[in-house]
Amino acid sequence: MKAGRDNLDRLIVSIQFDRWIFGFPTRFTLVSHEDVDHDPLKSSFRFPEPLIYSDNYVPRMRAKRKTYSSIYISEGSSAVIKRVKVTPVGSRTLSRLIGIRVRRLHAFWWFLATRDLLVLFVGDLYASEIELLGKLLDEVSDLDAILLVSYGGMTPPKHGVRYRDQMMVEIGELTRREKEKGRILYGLPHPVIPEWADRSAQRV
Secondary structure: OHHHHHHHHHHHHOEEEOOEEOOOOOOEEEOOOOOOOOOHHHOOOOOOOOEEEOOOOOOOOEOOEOOOOEEEOOOOOOEEEOOEEEEEEOHHHHHHHHOOOOOOOOOOEEEEEOOOOEEEEEOOOOOOHHHHHHHHHHHOOOOOEEEEEOOOOOOOOHHHOOOOOHHHHHHHHHHHHHHHOOOEEEEEOOOOOOOOOOEEOEEO
8 A cells, every 4th residue: 555655645745726736846737726825816826837727717817927828627527737648527527426416616616636546626615515425525536636625614604504613524424434445545724734634724
């Protein structure tokens, strides 16, 4: 497992996820959606190019940086970026994978695949989407690792929560089940550092 974990860590370190990194050097940036706290263009930190995005994100110019390279990948498509196959997961793709009609996702999720590894990046979600995520994780049996945001308490109805600690509790339960399957969990502090993570990112 050590060799597999080392390869996972190398893959994860090589990518900037929204405004989180796990180390250096990073080779490209993946964007889940355009909320300010996720958008690399809203950060003063210079992100690695190209910027990879899908249908729910419109990259906008920054005053301090007029140009940057970017690659758009439509839902239903994939692209190989620096030897990593990148696939966006929007509502249509998720509906097909889990057999349930999904009208909308707060953020696009992303599959990252190499010859030996399969990883899912979930940059943000609403409370109602945690159950959908659980169904996807049950369907994708060969998944090696998950990158997932963490949450503290939220005042209802933010993110669709019914009570303050709903996101924290339900994601805690989901990650416990995934650990039992032997999957590696990478945490994206949003804003709290998750106790369930095998490794947590730094915000930039």
